[in-house]
Amino acid sequence: MIRLHPPLPARGSAVLVIPGIGGTARTVGPLTAALTDVPTAVALRRPVAAGPAGEVDAIPGWAAELARQLADGPCPDALVVLGHSLGAYIALELVRRLEESAPGVVRALVVAGQLPPHRLPAPAGDWLDDASVLRRVSGGALPQGLAGEPALLRFLIDSWRADYRAVDAYRSRPVRPIATPLSVWNAAADPSAPSGAALSAWRGYTGAATEFATFEGAHDFLYTDVEPVAAQLSRLAAPRAEVLHV
Numbered sequence: 001m002i003r004l005h006p007p008l009p010a011r012g013s014a015v016l017v018i019p020g021i022g023g024t025a026r027t028v029g030p031l032t033a034a035l036t037d038v039p040t041a042v043a044l045r046r047p048v049a050a051g052p053a054g055e056v057d058a059i060p061g062w063a064a065e066l067a068r069q070l071a072d073g074p075c076p077d078a079l080v081v082l083g084h085s086l087g088a089y090i091a092l093e094l095v096r097r098l099e100e101s102a103p104g105v106v107r108a109l110v111v112a113g114q115l116p117p118h119r120l121p122a123p124a125g126d127w128l129d130d131a132s133v134l135r136r137v138s139g140g141a142l143p144q145g146l147a148g149e150p151a152l153l154r155f156l157i158d159s160w161r162a163d164y165r166a167v168d169a170y171r172s173r174p175v176r177p178i179a180t181p182l183s184v185w186n187a188a189a190d191p192s193a194p195s196g197a198a199l200s201a202w203r204g205y206t207g208a209a210t211e212f213a214t215f216e217g218a219h220d221f222l223y224t225d226v227e228p229v230a231a232q233l234s235r236l237a238a239p240r241a242e243v244l245h246v
Contacts, residue, residue, distance in 0.1 A: 002090075015041075047155065059086075075102065079106050110183040188216055190217075
C-alpha cells in the first residue's frame with residue numbers, strides 16, 4: 001500500500017517526494033520543512049513482506065496506485081515528481097501514467113541516487129541475506145526503536161528484502177521514454193549512483209531535456225543537506241513566465 005501525505009493542493013505548483021527503501025515521513029522531514037514556498041506531499045509505503053510472486057510488478061503497481069489517488073483528486077496544475085533510490089523507478093512509472101491520464105500536469109521528473117534500470121549491476125549471490133539487507137538500509141546498525149523487538153525487525157528485514165527484489169526485477173523492463181523534462185541528481189560520495197556513462201544513460205528515458213546535478217553528501221543527500229536540494233526543487237516548481245505575442 002502507498003499513500004500521499006498530506007494531500008496535494010487542487011491548483012498551483014507542488015512537489016511529490018517518493019522515498020526509497022526504508023524511507024519514512026521522519027526521513028523526509030528535513031526536506032519538506034525546507035520547502036516552505038512549495039506545497040509538498042510524500043508518498044509513504046506501508047512495509048509488506050511480499051513473496052516472490054508480487055515482486056515483478058511491484059514498482060508499476062505502486063505507481064498505478066499513486067496515479068489513481070491523483071486522478072481521484074486533489075491534483076495540482078503543475079507537479080514536480082522527485083523519486084529517490086527505489087522511489088526513482090516508482091516516479092518514472094508514475095510520470096508515464098500521468099502523461100496518459102493527465103497530460104501537462106507533470107512539470108518535471110527528478111530521479112535521485114539511482115542508476116537507470118538497465119544499467120544496474122547484476123547482484124551478487126549473497127546480496128540479500130539479513131546482514132546485507134540491514135547494512136544497505138541502515139549501515140548495519142539496528143534502526144532506532146527496534147532494540148528488543150525481534151519480531152518487528154524480522155518483518156522489516158523481510159519487507160526491505162522484497163523491495164530489493166522488486167528493484168532487481170525492474171532491471172529487465174524495456175526502456176520506454178517519457179516526454180517530460182528529466183533532472184538526474186546524485187551525490188559525490190554515493191557509490192550506488194556515481195557520475196559517468198551509466199548515470200548519463202538516463203538521457204534515453206526521455207524525449208525532452210535532461211539535466212544533471214551533483215550534490216555534496218552520500219546516498220541520503222536529499223535529507224541531510226537540504227538547502228541546495230530545496231532550492232533546486234523550488235526552481236523547478238516555480239511558475240513559468242508566459243510569453244506574450246504582440
